[in-house]
Amino acid sequence: MATKAEHITALKAKHSSLTRLVNGVKETLSPSEYEATIDGWATNSAARDARNEIIANGGASADYASFRTDPMVDGSYPSIPDQLDKLYHDITDGKLDETGSWYLAVKATKDKFTKP
């Protein structure tokens, strides 16, 4: 996971200058615009690295609730139909306790994405 400073170094090595299109005309960014753009890109990249790290390995995050509930995140809560199915089987098996499949599935998500 690269830091923001590391991203800045890498981005500057990759882009000695930056250009934009304004009404079809190519313009080179001024030095201050260049620095601001690189800084913004590095900030976003560092934030994405941090997010990917938590998605991959879990951990504490102020965004723990969104990690737990985002269906695109690996390790988030099972879908409502899947949770209901787990409850059905737990009731059938007499496992409405901490050994049940529903409890364990929800606990796995809560354990992976924790409150800071």
Place this chain on the structure above:
Amino acid sequence: MGYTFLSSQTASTSTSIDFTSGIDGTYDEYLFTIVNYKPVTDPDQICWQVDTGTNTSYNQTITSTSFYMGTNDTGSWTDFAYHTGGDQAEGTALQRLSYGGEGTVDPSLTSSGELRLYAPSSSTYMKHFTSENNLIYNSSGNRANTTMHIAGYVNTTTALTRLRFAARTGNIATGTFTLYGVS
């Protein structure tokens, strides 16, 4: 309803695509189409922001709401959900248009869509916008499709005169951005 072509720009490793003319009081509605957007950096979203007068900060205050639906080519994944990553609550950041952006993993995959801006020149009302975007991307070897719908408003009663498209991070590799007036 008629569409009047105003201008078009094609990105070529561009930091941003700026429309600084053509957005005025001539039309009540302006349509931007984005065709085959592809970021240099995978998987960065196509985003936009607006500004007033001749300002170049592109940081107007936006409140927006967002949902997406998707499936992959094997049918093993489907989803329909609100997307907090696409919304803003009085934010000044770039406003997303797409769920993501296919970069270098698969050269054939891009995203396309449209953004509509309503009565940008009004000096009385805040400015509404609606957008939809379709994205094809590579997810762990599977091809996935996600369509994203975002709507909201720019919280200003000052006339908007310019709009910028940019990738969330990195340059825009390719993509054609076209502005129409809708009458």
